[in-house]
Amino acid sequence: MAVTEERKVIALRSRAELHGYLVSADEKTAKVLWATAAGRRRTAVVSLEEITFPGPERPWEGVEIAA
Secondary structure (H helix, E strand, O other): OEOOHHHEEEEEOOOOEEEEEEEEEOOOEEEEEEEOOOOOEEEEEEEHHHEEOOEOOEOOOOOOOEO
């Protein structure tokens, strides 16, 4: 079963864009999970201001993760 589209996010970091999945969030931060091309899974805690949702102007280009 694949992870739902609603969880796909892009974290706009100063050095890179992380195309991953929203795992959890609180009032100020969000935890994002993404997969590398080598298949490893990584997580990062980012501020909510760094989170955006994919759209036509910025499509999601992450590696799919099956649940």
